[in-house]
Amino acid sequence: MSYKLFYAPGAASMAVHWMLIELDVPFETVLVDIDSSAPRDPEYLRLNPTGRVPTLVIDGVAYGESVAQIMMLAERHPGSGLLPDAGSPGRDEWLQLTIYIANTLMPAMRDWLYAAKDGDPDGAHAVKALAERRIRSVWDDFEKRLSGDGDYLLGDRFGTVDMLAVMLMRWSRHMECAATGRPVLRRYIDRVMTRPSYIELNIREGLSGWPL
Ligand SMILES: N[C@@H](CCC(=O)N[C@@H](CS)C(=O)NCC(=O)O)C(=O)O
Incomplete structure (x- = not known):
């Protein structure tokens, strides 16, 4: 491959x-x-x-x-441990959360970040306000998921949805609804960012300064 x-x-x-x-x-x-x-x-x-x-x-x-x-x-790469295996308990929930992130959070992020480029700059303020409302409702959902026993969005195993979620939380850093402003999400980010793969990713992409 x-x-x-x-x-x-x-x-x-x-x-x-x-x-x-x-x-x-x-x-x-x-x-x-x-x-x-x-x-x-x-x-x-x-x-x-x-x-x-x-x-x-x-x-x-x-x-x-x-x-x-x-x-x-x-x-x-089946067996990576980064998602529940097909047919196993948790697979349907993984699919649902993955599609929720793709359908709800990613478009809202795009709208906030590119409101003036993708649309009419005069309407950008209203587009960003609506996008931010949608992002807050996703953070509410994530907070609920992370307030249980598990350390990650789907329980006690880190996986694909966490990589998507943390990337998107990073994008919210200049928004009023920055994910780091919520203690439950902040603890989650702090936990995930200690992973060697995340550290390596930041080195390879030359990223720094988040979270502060
Ligand atoms: N839905 C697409 C969104 C991709 C997207 O919006 N990428 C942005 C960067 S985060 C981009 O390429 N922006 C440059 C542009 O729109 O010209 C995906 O998830 O791959």
Whole structure:
């Protein structure tokens, strides 16, 4: 299996990069400058017509969508322990939470971060306010999950949903609803960030300064 990840530091590629590190499989990375105002390289657009990151090339075939990429990696490496096995207790809950993150949290984050670029800049304030309301309701859900016995979103095992959640919590750092402002979420972030894979990810992506 060969993997090539097109990424930008701290972007939606972060969770996929983290997953590859957790799986401890060989992979290549290619940096994409998503902040440049120059048109995206046509070569890149051929791989991912949205021009966004991440793009994951698996055995020569390019795929977009970070959550789908994580699920593809999970399927290709069964027994990783990063998700409940097919047919095992907890698998349905894993699917539900993964889709909830992809359908509810990720679009709200995109709306907040790109309100003025994706839409009418005059309406950006209202879009961001609605996005923030949606993000708060997800944090409420995560808080409930983390107030039980388990240390992680799906109980006592770290997994794919935690990589997605922590990446997205990081994105909230400049929002009024920053995840770190909630003690239960802050303790969870502090727990996850001690993982060697997270430390390695931050080194490889040159990230620092979160959480403060
Ligand atoms: N739903 C996509 C969202 C990807 C996305 O929005 N990526 C952002 C970075 S976090 C990006 O590439 N932004 C640059 C742009 O929109 O031009 C995914 O999860 O892969």
